[in-house]
Amino acid sequence: MTAPTTAPAEAQHTNAHIDPAAQVADAGFVPVQTRSERPHSFDPTDFGAPSGREVNWKHTPVAQLKPLFEVAAPNDGVSYAFPAGEEYVAAPLAAGDAPRGEVFLAEDITAAVAWQGAAEALHIRIPREEEVAEPILVQVTGLGAGLRADAHIVIEALEHSSATVVLAHSGSAQYSQNVEIIARDGSRLTVVSLQQWQDDAIHTSAHQARVGADATLKHFVISFGGALVRVNPNVELAGNGSEGYLYGLSYADAGQHLESQVYLHHKGAHTKGDVLYKGALQGEGAHSVWIGDVLIGANATGTDSYEANRNLVLTEGARADSIPNLEIETGDILGAGHASATGRFDDEQLFYLQARGISEEESRRLVVLGFLSDIVQRLGIPALETELLATIETELAAVTA
Structure with a gap:
């Protein structure tokens, strides 16, 4: 499978090693600290392999992710099945085929690898004004430990449509994945990413979404299985009156690393956002990471936003890292807040x-x-x-x- 080498012109960058803090040892270099300032590239070599000192990698066991730092060849690590809603699968998208790349910008090396390795993107398209009653189910099955795969998935809800899409992951693989979500004006879209991998699976996924005017996106990240699972949602409430509800559930067992770095950008006026992730941990070495970033932009007047993370530690030897961040660029908002709590039984x-x-x-x-x-x-x-x-x-x- 030939990997595309081009990307949308507006997103190309040529600076070497652009991961935040990658050049922290260089004189005069100030590492990027905020999510909104991170650079982007579709070329994996621009990022360089992370060392674990970078702000977006310092809580991740990067050595375990090494197989995902290069494009898969051959790309045969997963299979796709559509038990429900296959009629909404459109023609695959090569790099440069709209709407692939309309929203997505790779923020790190694994996202850039997935872009390059996915010669064709799966495209799920909900027609204008159509209401899909039953969930569209995509089964992503890993074909074996050590097998590599790269993927790009585009989920597009056209104007005033309504649908639920479930991405159900199982089996075992070393899987780099991008999910590009486009909720057009007036649409109602729910996307569920369910991770029920076997214990040896490694999965990184960058979800990036744009929500149009008066549209609503509900986004769920639910992680149970896998040795290392890192799903990072990035949602832009671009249109006036748009709404984003980002929910997560994780249950980490001994030796598991389950991670989500969440970014919600209020860009349009009168937008509403709610972020709530909950996790339970048990067993020696069970580790969860949640980093939540909310940006209320200068034009996002009338915003109402809140983010929270709650973790319940069930046994000794488990660890939860939880870091909420909030940036506000306008004082004309309805409300904004963030919270984090980790503890044992009440x-x-x-x-x-x-x-x-x-x-x-x-x-x-x-x-x-x-x-x-x-x-x-x-x-x-x-x-x-x-x-x-x-x-x-x-x-x-x-x-x-």
């Missing part, structure tokens, strides 16, 4: 349940289910909600096994 909740005759083990189970089901119930997909609650029950059973 002793008062446990006492309350045990005082009513519920065993300690059952009390802990109920607390965890109540904590995580908040995200599950926002999906609005009954079959998937039932499946995820069953998965959480299975994870909880391992704590006491």
